[in-house]
Amino acid sequence: MGHVVIDVMLKPEILDPQGQAVNGALPRLGFEQFTDVRQGKRFVLSVDGEVTAEVLAAAREAAEKLLSNPVIEDVVSVRAQHADEQDPDQ
């Protein structure tokens, strides 16, 4: 079974209240060195068999059409999961 990993982030100019909340909590735990936090989304799409060029093309289309909203978000990467990455089914 193959997996496609899709990362989506809010556009830099869009306010990220969730990231700000996390950023506000870090210093309370002693993490003083981080100046900003932006929170995004990762999708892992599974297919039977290999991740072919066609599968990646379909994943890109799904990412643009449903998984992200182009008004506020960027699809920052669509890629096959590396063999040494953890399989989400295990």
Place this chain on the structure above:
Amino acid sequence: MKVGVVTFPGSLDDRDAARAVRAVGGEAVSLWHGDADLRGVDAVILPGGFSYGDYLRCGAIARFAPVMGEIIERSRGGMPVLGICNGFQVLCESHLLPGALIRNDHRKFNCVDTRLRVENAGTAWTSDFEAGQEVTVVLKNGEGGFVADQRTLDELEGEGRVVFRYVVPDGGKNPNGSYRDIAGIANDRGNIVGLMPHPEHCVEEGYGPSLDGLPFFTSVLKQVVSA
């Protein structure tokens, strides 16, 4: 005078929207998200709530519900459509209206009476208001911050498509971080309107801060009669 009200999984305010339609003498027709059938309605309301649990993004999954295909097509042909709160989010996700709604800048859920200024009394849903009129309508949202890029905001303002603005006291902030205090917008034709506040909760004595929601529903009935 049939006004359809769509029920998605997770819609909350569909009953109130239907009640508001009936309060002004219209016939409310329930539309089911899974049926690609508008049952002969003349206008449609997309109600408030949390369709599909707000999963992925608010309105993102509802936008692809079977009922939406015909709503999108007929609204492009001029059918009046009003999106309230989650309905506004669905309209933005459908790209029938520009921009998007994101989490409130202060990160808290809001449940407040809000003062709004009517900026455009020429839409299908606001013709019974007067431009510049101020009204009080309830607002309840967690992700109601209206955002768009500068060019889109300039276009909306330049074309008179900002329909409602939050009235903000000097030095104050609007209730959700919306850019340029925008509470509601319309498409260029004025038949599609979306707003975060809830006019359907302001149509009966004893149930809200005002009766200022009534003109939304009387306006569209006139549209439908004259159409």
